[in-house]
Amino acid sequence: MSRPLRADAARNRELLLLSARELFAKRGLDVTLDEIARNAGVGVGTAYRRFANKDALIEALFEDQLDRMVRLATESLDKVGTWDGFVEAIGSFTAQMVADRGLRDVVFRNYGRGDRIAKLRERFVPTMEAVVRRAQEAGVLRADAAPTDLPIIEIMIGVVDVFAEPVRAGLYPRYLTLILDGLRARPGLTPLPVPALTNDEFDRLTLIPPPPGL
Amino acid sequence: MSRPLRADAARNRELLLLSARELFAKRGLDVTLDEIARNAGVGVGTAYRRFANKDALIEALFEDQLDRMVRLATESLDKVGTWDGFVEAIGSFTAQMVADRGLRDVVFRNYGRGDRIAKLRERFVPTMEAVVRRAQEAGVLRADAAPTDLPIIEIMIGVVDVFAEPVRAGLYPRYLTLILDGLRARPGLTPLPVPALTNDEFDRLTLIPPPPGL
DNA sequence: TACTAGCGGAGGCGGCATCTCCGGTTAGGG
DNA sequence: CCCTAACCGGAGATGCCGCCTCCGCTAGTA
Numbered sequence: 130m131s132r133p134l135r136a137d138a139a140r141n142r143e144l145l146l147l148s149a150r151e152l153f154a155k156r157g158l159d160v161t162l163d164e165i166a167r168n169a170g171v172g173v174g175t176a177y178r179r180f181a182n183k184d185a186l187i188e189a190l191f192e193d194q195l196d197r198m199v200r201l202a203t204e205s206l207d208k209v210g211t212w213d214g215f216v217e218a219i220g221s222f223t224a225q226m227v228a229d230r231g232l233r234d235v236v237f238r239n240y241g242r243g244d245r246i247a248k249l250r251e252r253f254v255p256t257m258e259a260v261v262r263r264a265q266e267a268g269v270l271r272a273d274a275a276p277t278d279l280p281i282i283e284i285m286i287g288v289v290d291v292f293a294e295p296v297r298a299g300l301y302p303r304y305l306t307l308i309l310d311g312l313r314a315r316p317g318l319t320p321l322p323v324p325a326l327t328n329d330e331f332d333r334l335t336l337i338p339p340p341p342g343l
Numbered sequence: 344m345s346r347p348l349r350a351d352a353a354r355n356r357e358l359l360l361l362s363a364r365e366l367f368a369k370r371g372l373d374v375t376l377d378e379i380a381r382n383a384g385v386g387v388g389t390a391y392r393r394f395a396n397k398d399a400l401i402e403a404l405f406e407d408q409l410d411r412m413v414r415l416a417t418e419s420l421d422k423v424g425t426w427d428g429f430v431e432a433i434g435s436f437t438a439q440m441v442a443d444r445g446l447r448d449v450v451f452r453n454y455g456r457g458d459r460i461a462k463l464r465e466r467f468v469p470t471m472e473a474v475v476r477r478a479q480e481a482g483v484l485r486a487d488a489a490p491t492d493l494p495i496i497e498i499m500i501g502v503v504d505v506f507a508e509p510v511r512a513g514l515y516p517r518y519l520t521l522i523l524d525g526l527r528a529r530p531g532l533t534p535l536p537v538p539a540l541t542n543d544e545f546d547r548l549t550l551i552p553p554p555p556g557l
Numbered sequence: 558t559a560c561t562a563g564c565g566g567a568g569g570c571g572g573c574a575t576c577t578c579c580g581g582t583t584a585g586g587g
Numbered sequence: 588c589c590c591t592a593a594c595c596g597g598a599g600a601t602g603c604c605g606c607c608t609c610c611g612c613t614a615g616t617a
Contacts, residue, residue, distance in 0.1 A: 156554075157555070285500075293540065295548065297540060303537045304492075306533050307526065315531065319430075319520050322516045330511055341371070
């Protein structure tokens with residue numbers, strides 16, 4: 130469609146993407162384009178010449194990242210029939226989410242006019258449902274757990290990680306373990322008192338403006 | 344020290360406190376003084392004449408609220424020897440926290456130059472420790488749970504509540520139940536993989552500037 | 558009535574993120 | 588090697604937002 134970029138321009142574009150990936154991962158989507166540019170060693174002007182705005186950069190950056198997550202989730206499907214397998218699947222998924230704050234922002238905070246998120250959800254939903262169904266059929270996951278519990282758990286864990294990080298990186302597995310212990314099928318569990326969010330409710334949550342301070 | 348306020352001034356002061364309590368509870372500490380004033384039906388000027396700045400208002404407002412929380416926690420001490428008692432204690436404490444977003448902000452986000460928070464923590468810490476110790480001695484709480492797990496759990500639950508609120512108020516008990524099921528002493532638990540925060544670490548967390556997006 | 562505490566709210570101030578603009582530089586085709 | 592279009596840097600325009608002040612007017616109170 131358009132002529133190829135001059136060599137230096139192409140290089141700068143890569144530098145910007147690299148820098149953005151790094152900063153988004155570390156600090157979430159609200160880092161400044163200015164800062165991304167500075168970190169990349171280029172001027173702000175260059176940043177805005179390559180990417181119309183921050184959203185364009187985000188889109189370019191997270192398209193494949195999301196792919197990876199969905200694939201990861203899908204591949205884990207065949208191990209969730211045992212408790213250890215389920216734990217491992219949730220664990221490695223969570224590890225990805227925790228490692229990239231930008232990714233969490235893309236998934237859980239309203240981003241883009243909902244289009245991208247909607248498409249993403251379309252692909253995540255069946256996988257979450259399958260994971261929960263299989264683990265329940267195998268009798269390892271408590272029967273009253275629901276698919277939307279999984280993203281909610283990711284949110285809780287993400288917050289713990291962000292909160293604790295300044296004084297102690299890597300605290301989150303403690304709480305993930307705690308929650309997984311509560312998720313395991315066993316006698317004597319307290320029935321979960323209120324129904325989980327429906328897919329539709331969860332969808333709406335990702336679309337509406339996030340209440341300040343997610 | 345100073346002359347008593349004129350009648351209308353005193354009334355406005357009350358209106359402001361009332362308004363602030365309402366808005367802080369509903370939306371957290373970052374509501375504007377301007378908004379509080381408007382909601383109270385007074386001018387901004389009046390607000391700033393009564394309270395030197397937002398912090399002064401917050402201090403005036405939360406001093407007793409914090410007292411109530413500490414008292415609530417202390418009173419619950421004698422029921423935590425049974426599982427149902429423990430659940431009830433945590434449940435009612437959590438209900439208070441969830442009902443007031445401002446309270447959570449005061450407790451968990453760096454507020455005031457640390458002075459007030461430090462004093463607060465001083466009073467909370469022994470109670471948390473006693474709750475955990477007693478419940479563990481009674482054999483109802485898993486042995487590897489720690490006092491600082493309690494505030495972390497409050498944080499997780501708080502986030503779920505804030506996140507879900509726009510489409511479904513009152514979702515949080517589902518996840519509180521889940522976590523409590525993981526907290527209960529029973530055979531076959533997975534040992535918690537990393538140590539809990541120490542009191543000191545937790546203290547530091549409440550003092551340092553919160554990473555954007557707690 | 559008179560005196561002053563108190564009132565409302567427009568707007569000044571400072572900070573912050575997004576994005577633009579333009580004078581200077583450089584890649585790379587001829 | 589040279590020339591020009593493509594590209595660069597980054598100062599600063601723009602817009603927004605929250606905190607707080609100031610001042611002309613109102614109304615308690617002695």
